[in-house]
Amino acid sequence: MAGVKQKIRESYGDRIFLVCIYVFLAIILAVTLYPLIFIVSSSFSSPSAVSGGRVWLWPVEATLIGYKSALQNSQIVTGYANSIFYTAFGTLISVALTTMIAYPLSRKTFFGRSGLMMFIVFTMLFSGGLIPTYLVVKAVGLIDTRWALLLPNAIWVWQVIIARTFFSTSIPDELAEASEMDGCSDLRFIWNVVLSLSKPILAVLALMYAVGQWNAYFDALIYLKTNDLFPLQLFLRSILIQNANSGGLNAGQIADTQQLLALMKYSIIVVSSLPVLIVYPFVQRYFVQGMLIGSVKG
Template identity: 50%
Template sequence: MNNQSFGDKLFEWAVHAILAVISVIVLYPLIFVLVASISHPEAVMQGEVWLWPKEITWMGYKKIFQNHEILSGYMNTILYTTVGTAINLVLSVAAAYPLSRRDFYGRNLIAALMVFTMFFSGGMVPTYLLVKKLGMLNSMWALIIPGAVSVYNILIMRTFFQSSIPYEMQEAASIDGCSNLGILTRIVLPLSLPIIAVMILFYSVGHWNSYFSALMYLTDRHKYPLQLFLREILIQGQMQEMLGVGDDSHARNVMEGEAIKYAVVIVANLPVLLLYPFLQKYFVKGVMIGAVKG
């Protein structure tokens, strides 16, 4: 590091400066929402809140935990995300592993057919009619089955299996009498924790943030995910602002809606923010260190 030229040092300083600016741009909205969720709604609406909370209040969080619909939506979202991610992961592994095997005949044709579906789809109306015909309307499966497999994620996982796990290891296990299922469960999956962690994060975030499928297929409010209730809160808040503030009761409703809006955003994103640190270590883990020697 001491032998760096002035140009190298200048470039390094520029990179650090750019990264610092990007970090501020990314972090500020998160910090603002967090600060606004514990600040007095009137101060937030008047633009007096920037980086520090003003007149700290827990009004929004109290309203959330008193609202049974928001709590039921939170539990529904956890259920949909857990079940959906598990199904996504199982099906992705089941599709990616055969496509990564050299001895699987027709794998290139099958992969090409799967890629074809990324460019063309049936559309929203045919998909709705299919879900209705299958009897999945107003059920959890309407949110999970239509998106049970992501071709993009399958291709990523297949590429990882091909490039990071030597085929010689699988051949050696096969010679020792290990079945294909045994190779998958005893060799491939234990060595694939990084890509599995990435898939869990991708799928879980997708399920957690999804609301459009629930908007189309669900009619029972008891089955609504949290995102639909958050959408209703945002729309109601915008309508109240458009109508203007009249009497004191209306002004109080507007301020309560403003507090609930920011508090729900924090509560809705907290599980994802807590999940990432546990999966981060697998992103850069040297999975093949010491796997093949000799």
């Protein structure tokens, strides 16, 4: 063990162990990073280099042709516009509804709050299933409308739990009492005091909902039939996974279509994941925060 001097030194074994940890983490880093770099590099390479398998790490014969054809694709453009719409409005609706349900549940004076909370959590643990949900959406008349992506999944139970925990721990009842004494109405209290104190949690909710909405495809798959309403992910599915013929290629390119399509896939992957991946490093701490609040009391 460590030689006992003034300071306890690391033993020989410990140093080897630490080196092993660094090697282990470096391997994990490489394994995670390599596919990401490979995709980005491929997206900047020439069609023949991608199809010929000549890309290993860095772009080969760098060009922007993949991006050009991706952005000329009408489906990508429509999908992008739709996804921006769904993400913006969906996030707005979700955050508003979640706050509206979580705040009352966080107040001790709210009648029947534990019963209501149990009811909400129960829906997280047990659901009727796909078909009953589908039939409800159908009965309400939302099938094949934009609302189908905005309303049925507007509230995530997990987010309600996070928001409720935040409200009940960071907005003390004394604050509400004090405002009441000063003649502040409940609504004004929520608007002026609660919301301005809750900016961090609102950011967490908005980010999580926005990423969820941007990446979702399942609701669109079952509820939508009209192409014009499809979000980006659904178009991606047909282009990337089902290899559906995509519009936007001109006649001169037909000989190279096969090669170009292979390249375009990489470019499309980058283009579609870009908004989230660019923003993410800057907002990472909000996500971490959100997870932590949620895990304090599950």
